[in-house]
Amino acid sequence: MSARTNPRSLLGTLRVLALGCSLVVSFFGCSSIIGLGDYSVASDSGGHKGVGTSGEAGQSPSSEPGEGGAGGAIGAAGAGNAPSGGNTSGPVGCDGKTSFTPNEDIVRSCLLRAGCDPNFDPVRSVSTCVTFNTQAALPGESCNVSSKTCADYEDCEHVGVAHDDLCGGTKKTRCENGKAINCGNYQGDDRFADCAALGGVCGTYTFTNNELYADCALDVTPDTCTGQPDDDGTFFCHAGAAGEDDLRYYCWGGEAYGSTCTALATCTDDLASSTDPTAGGDATCFFSLPHCTAPVVPTCNNGVANLCSDGGLFKNDCGAVGLGCNITSGNEYCLAPGCKADDVDTQCVESCSDDGTQLTFCYGGAPYTVTCSDYGFTQCLTGTDTNGNPVAACRF
Numbered sequence: 001m002s003a004r005t006n007p008r009s010l011l012g013t014l015r016v017l018a019l020g021c022s023l024v025v026s027f028f029g030c031s032s033i034i035g036l037g038d039y040s041v042a043s044d045s046g047g048h049k050g051v052g053t054s055g056e057a058g059q060s061p062s063s064e065p066g067e068g069g070a071g072g073a074i075g076a077a078g079a080g081n082a083p084s085g086g087n088t089s090g091p092v093g094c095d096g097k098t099s100f101t102p103n104e105d106i107v108r109s110c111l112l113r114a115g116c117d118p119n120f121d122p123v124r125s126v127s128t129c130v131t132f133n134t135q136a137a138l139p140g141e142s143c144n145v146s147s148k149t150c151a152d153y154e155d156c157e158h159v160g161v162a163h164d165d166l167c168g169g170t171k172k173t174r175c176e177n178g179k180a181i182n183c184g185n186y187q188g189d190d191r192f193a194d195c196a197a198l199g200g201v202c203g204t205y206t207f208t209n210n211e212l213y214a215d216c217a218l219d220v221t222p223d224t225c226t227g228q229p230d231d232d233g234t235f236f237c238h239a240g241a242a243g244e245d246d247l248r249y250y251c252w253g254g255e256a257y258g259s260t261c262t263a264l265a266t267c268t269d270d271l272a273s274s275t276d277p278t279a280g281g282d283a284t285c286f287f288s289l290p291h292c293t294a295p296v297v298p299t300c301n302n303g304v305a306n307l308c309s310d311g312g313l314f315k316n317d318c319g320a321v322g323l324g325c326n327i328t329s330g331n332e333y334c335l336a337p338g339c340k341a342d343d344v345d346t347q348c349v350e351s352c353s354d355d356g357t358q359l360t361f362c363y364g365g366a367p368y369t370v371t372c373s374d375y376g377f378t379q380c381l382t383g384t385d386t387n388g389n390p391v392a393a394c395r396f
Helices: 104-116 125-132 152-159 341-347
Strands: 002-005 011-013 159-161 174-176 179-182 191-194 200-208 212-220 231-238 248-253 255-260 265-269 282-287 299-301 306-309 312-317 358-363 366-371 381-386 389-396
Touching: 002 125, 104 125, 104 152, 104 366, 104 389, 125 358, 125 389, 159 179, 174 200, 179 212, 200 255, 231 255, 231 265, 231 282, 248 282, 358 389
Parallel strands: none
Antiparallel strands: 002 282, 159 191, 174 179, 179 191, 200 212, 212 255, 231 248, 248 255, 265 282, 299 306, 306 312, 358 366, 381 389
C-alpha cells in the first residue's frame, strides 16, 4: 500500500502525508497533506483513496500560504507547563480531575514540526500531531520524533526558516553552499532548502512579479520541460532509474524544479497517459505502508488504534502519548480521561494567550498549555490549516 506524498515546490512545502476523503481517519483531512516535512506541502487533489501523501520540499512563489485568520478561543485550560516542558500541576482530562502522563518528547517534536516549518500553513495541527502520534505512524516523519531543536528538524526535512544569518541586513535571495535561500519573497518567514539533500542543485529564476526566486533544480533526463508552460502549480513525475529515487517537479523557464520523493516513496501522476506524452501535471509521491485487508472500522490493540484503509495499515499509538484508545462513533480514538468525540471535534480549539507567549492545544481533547519560549520560539501565532480550521503554533 502506498501513502501519498505531495511536494509543492521547495520553500512552499515540506514532506507530507495526505489521506483520501473515503478514509476513516478524518483528522488527516480530506485531500489534506500531513507527512514528511516539506517535502512540499501542497494540497492533495484526491485520487487514490486512503493513501497518505507527502510533498517535496519546495519554494515556488505560488506556494505562499498567505495570512491566516485568528484562532478561536479555548475554554479554561486544565494544565500549564513549567519551563522544563513538564506540566506544573499535572494535566487532567476532560472530567477536570483525572490526571494523565503526557509524552514530553512527542510534544516537543510536534511543536518543532509546526514552528520550524517555514510555512505557517499546517496540513495538520499540533493537536493532531500529538494526540494521534502521527509522526510515529506515518512513513517519513519518524526522523523528527527525536528532534530537540529546529536544527534537528532541518536535518530531517531539509528545509527551514532563514534567520538573520541567511537573510539579515542586505542579504538577498540566492544560491549558497547548495542551499536555495529566499529572502523577502514571502509574506511569512524567509526560508531555505538544502537542495543536495532534496536530490538537486540550487537554481534561480524570475517569477511573474519580477522577483528572483530560488528553488532546487532537478535533472529529469530523458524527461524535459522544453515546451512546457511556466507553472509552479503543475507537477510531473520522473521515474528514478535502478537505485535512484523518483522525482516530482514543476517547470519554469524550461527547467525542472522540485525534489526527490525519497527512497520511502514513488511518484504517481493521476493525469499521466501512456498514449499521450503531453498529459500529466497531478504528480504525487506515495509512501509505502504495511498491507492490510480489514476491518475499515478502527480497532484498539494494546493502546494502539489500527486503521485499514484501501489496503494500507495505519497504526496510531495512543498509549505512547499517555492516552487511551477508545473507538467512538466518529473518528476519534486517542482520548484523554473523560474526553469524548465532541471534545476533540468542537469543544477544544487551539489558541494563543492574550500576550502571545503561550500556546494551548488539545491533547486527546483536553486543553494543554505550553510556554513557547521554553521550546526556543518567540511567540504564539494563530492561523488556519489547509482545511480552513483555526490552529495555533509557537513561531519565530
